[in-house]
Amino acid sequence: MGENKKLRKGDKVAWRSHGQTVHGTVDEKITDRTEAAGRSVAASEDDPQYRVTSDKTGRDAVHKPEALRRER
Template sequence: MADDLHKGDEVTWRSHGTTVEGTVEKKITADTEAAGRTVRASKDDPQYLVRSDKTGREAVHKPSALDEA
């Protein structure tokens, strides 16, 4: 689990049974639209916008789903 990530940090996460490597693009601390969906977040319960190194696609994950690479 990764805590207090910053833009540019390298992370990994699990997606469909594989490990994906990518980069933190942004810390989300308020409800917003990102990666094609509505994201529910707050300062006490943030989420992170990440970009896959392999595909370039964006995803949003809670800190518990991310590991520092």
């Protein structure tokens, strides 16, 4: 998953949610414990997570890099 470690704001990505593939955009890399997308996120510099927005619903989600697949 080395490629996913290089995700940046604006990158198009896909992830699995409730048995479906969701497409969206990276909004930010989270590297501190914070609240995002309606939940507590335990991220760090060594274990970052990404806030993404669904193209279909416009809703935010937070995922670890290994859950995201960059789209071309």
